[in-house]
Amino acid sequence: MNDNIVFGQYIYKNSFIHKLDPRIKLFVLLILMIGTFLVPADNFILLSIALMIPLIAVIFSKISIFKYLKSLKQIVFVIFLSFIFQLFGNEGGKVYNIPINFSYANLILAVLLIVIFFLFRKYLPFKMLIFIGLVVLIIYLLRFPLIGDPFKETSIHIYEKGLIHGTFLIERILIIILASTTLTLTTKPTDLTNALEWYLAPLEKIKIKTSIFAMMISIALRFIPTLFNETNKILKAQASRGVDFNEGKFIEQIKQIVSLLVPMFVISIKRAEDLADAMEARCYVPGEKRTKLVKMKCKVTDYLVMLFILTLFILLILIRCGVIYAL
Amino acid sequence: MFVKLENINFKYANNEDLILNDLSFELPKGCMLAILGPNGSGKSTIAKLIMGLLKPTSGHIYIGDEELTEKSVNHLRKKLSIIFQNPDNQFVGVTVKDDIAFGLENLKVERSKMQEAVNQYAQMVDMSEYLDANPENLSGGQKQRVAIAGALAMQTDLIIFDEATSMLDPKGTKEIIEMIKTLKNSHQKTIITITHNLEEALFADKVMVLNQGKIVLEGTPREVLKEKTILEASGLKLIDGLFLIDRINNSALEESQKKVLTDKLWELTFKM
Numbered sequence: 001m002n003d004n005i006v007f008g009q010y011i012y013k014n015s016f017i018h019k020l021d022p023r024i025k026l027f028v029l030l031i032l033m034i035g036t037f038l039v040p041a042d043n044f045i046l047l048s049i050a051l052m053i054p055l056i057a058v059i060f061s062k063i064s065i066f067k068y069l070k071s072l073k074q075i076v077f078v079i080f081l082s083f084i085f086q087l088f089g090n091e092g093g094k095v096y097n098i099p100i101n102f103s104y105a106n107l108i109l110a111v112l113l114i115v116i117f118f119l120f121r122k123y124l125p126f127k128m129l130i131f132i133g134l135v136v137l138i139i140y141l142l143r144f145p146l147i148g149d150p151f152k153e154t155s156i157h158i159y160e161k162g163l164i165h166g167t168f169l170i171e172r173i174l175i176i177i178l179a180s181t182t183l184t185l186t187t188k189p190t191d192l193t194n195a196l197e198w199y200l201a202p203l204e205k206i207k208i209k210t211s212i213f214a215m216m217i218s219i220a221l222r223f224i225p226t227l228f229n230e231t232n233k234i235l236k237a238q239a240s241r242g243v244d245f246n247e248g249k250f251i252e253q254i255k256q257i258v259s260l261l262v263p264m265f266v267i268s269i270k271r272a273e274d275l276a277d278a279m280e281a282r283c284y285v286p287g288e289k290r291t292k293l294v295k296m297k298c299k300v301t302d303y304l305v306m307l308f309i310l311t312l313f314i315l316l317i318l319i320r321c322g323v324i325y326a327l
Numbered sequence: 328m329f330v331k332l333e334n335i336n337f338k339y340a341n342n343e344d345l346i347l348n349d350l351s352f353e354l355p356k357g358c359m360l361a362i363l364g365p366n367g368s369g370k371s372t373i374a375k376l377i378m379g380l381l382k383p384t385s386g387h388i389y390i391g392d393e394e395l396t397e398k399s400v401n402h403l404r405k406k407l408s409i410i411f412q413n414p415d416n417q418f419v420g421v422t423v424k425d426d427i428a429f430g431l432e433n434l435k436v437e438r439s440k441m442q443e444a445v446n447q448y449a450q451m452v453d454m455s456e457y458l459d460a461n462p463e464n465l466s467g468g469q470k471q472r473v474a475i476a477g478a479l480a481m482q483t484d485l486i487i488f489d490e491a492t493s494m495l496d497p498k499g500t501k502e503i504i505e506m507i508k509t510l511k512n513s514h515q516k517t518i519i520t521i522t523h524n525l526e527e528a529l530f531a532d533k534v535m536v537l538n539q540g541k542i543v544l545e546g547t548p549r550e551v552l553k554e555k556t557i558l559e560a561s562g563l564k565l566i567d568g569l570f571l572i573d574r575i576n577n578s579a580l581e582e583s584q585k586k587v588l589t590d591k592l593w594e595l596t597f598k599m
Contacts, residue, residue: 010421010461012459188421188422188425189421190420190421190422190425218421219419221421222418222419222420222421222462225461225463226415226462226463229463270416271415271416274411274413274416274417275416275417275419277375277378277380277411278409278411278416278417278419279419279429280378280380280404281378281380281404281407281408281409282408282419282429282430282433282477282481283401283404283405283430283433283434283481284429284433285401285433288433289435290432290433290435291431291432291435291436291437291438291441292432292438293424293425293428293431293432293438293441293442293445295438
């Protein structure tokens, strides 16, 4: 199994979070997502309260913190880019000037650092984090001309508003990623789809076969790890024939990815055909009523969690509407 | 007769060649039939036709007394189950217990009975320790055992093994062969095993050899094994014992000695 891919992985632990009803967990995630976007702009106190919820869930889930960090690793670049856009896209408040002095020695050093990074990136862990650190280091080094006088002097203006907006956005993304990762790591895909089916059940009354939709999601989640394993095998098989997915020009890289995508599609279609036969052979009729092995039942703790989240949500709406001015 | 195929012809819509050519056979309840043949001989097509996953171009299929048609297929499938070749592609559930229960959920079995059946059949295939295990953490043989438990839990009369051992390592293959033997001897199930491995056919009641969509040989395992030329012409790998029997028969030994030795070898072959 590809350990870098956290989404779709369920890790069994005997924890309070694991034992929560999947419907409640789905409800909490939904409320948390809506709540995160309802928090008034730049209100860090409210957003920090929202961040506490997934953090508490992470601690109580008894799952290694590294698993959660791995889920963040996938989107570090997106977070970084969003932060940069916010940083330079907002003007207002206090201005911080970062002097940039372009001297030949500094530029040579910056180019050297980038070249060294690209030469050794194959062997580096947390490549994206190191790259971001490198960019920050280069900007910092450009403040001081190492040898000789700079041939161009300029400065970067960072506004307080940009900094605040950027940090606020990172915190929002962090809440959503942590909450959704906690949900998928602590809930079996079948339980998740059962919960989804339960929420969508009213649609059955208007002749929408929600059970088919739930089955599709369940199978998709079931096959995520299998398909990642398959991708790894194809990657290794193509690499053994000389394909390097990390090297070459952009066009060459696109061509190399095609050599991965074509066998992946062929295998997936074959797999889908076989699975459809296996399901049909085991008397599965799409849309027909089925019984369930697991019965979802809310316990007192589930109701308490729901009550707690709802209370926080109502308070947030009251603050948002201006009824409460406390925070 | 429990399964009866009558003058079955089958070809795919985009291909003019017949995959099965005027094929007929019968299988009584409680009997085990081994269908042998090289790749492309139409073995798996027979399995899919019996399961109602494919429709014959012409001919009739009967399960029990009822003809398999589009109308009766959903009802008749409750009597049939199949274990496919690729253990990964038939594992629907996210855990072992979910997968064993999948068929029962479709049959609308009550929750309490379902839980009981899952535990009972998981124990029968020696998988009760893995009820919450993820399929990614199981070996091929274990996944096939889960598929067998799922089929047994549905309490079908007929179980088809469609090259169920071809993707397994020797240990997994042995486990599944032992399982088939147990099902035949202790559970009195009607079994069809499809294979290109002669050793898997040794304990069947009846063996049928297919080549290019036609039955080229049928009889008891011993009768079939004697037809070395036809088996070789059908692209099947002969078992070691047959070569020894051949060498004894062509040797300069006395007839009485030859008989004793070959009888002993036949006995050992079927004891394997």
